[in-house]
Amino acid sequence: MARKASSRANGKKRVARRRPWTNADHRELKRHSKAKTRVSVISRVMKRTVGALRQQALKLGLGLGHRR
Numbered sequence: 001m002a003r004k005a006s007s008r009a010n011g012k013k014r015v016a017r018r019r020p021w022t023n024a025d026h027r028e029l030k031r032h033s034k035a036k037t038r039v040s041v042i043s044r045v046m047k048r049t050v051g052a053l054r055q056q057a058l059k060l061g062l063g064l065g066h067r068r
Contacts, residue, residue, distance in 0.1 A: 019048075021056060025046065028046065029046070029057060030049070030060070030062060032045075033057065033062040034063055039054070039064050039065050
């Protein structure tokens with residue numbers, strides 16, 4: 001099975017490889033949730049997208065962002 005080559009020359013975004021969530025990642029996300037850190041800041045620190053953080057927080061039953 002051949003893998004598709006992604007390039008930015010034709011205007012398409014590069015596909016990122018998914019990193020599995022570790023227990024340490026979960027602990028860090030919980031810490032940020034309790035500290036009420038902004039999601040954009042968490043995203044930069046953990047090097048994950050805002051959407052990925054929100055999905056994982058939902059899965060763990062954590063509140064993120066301004067709606068708590």
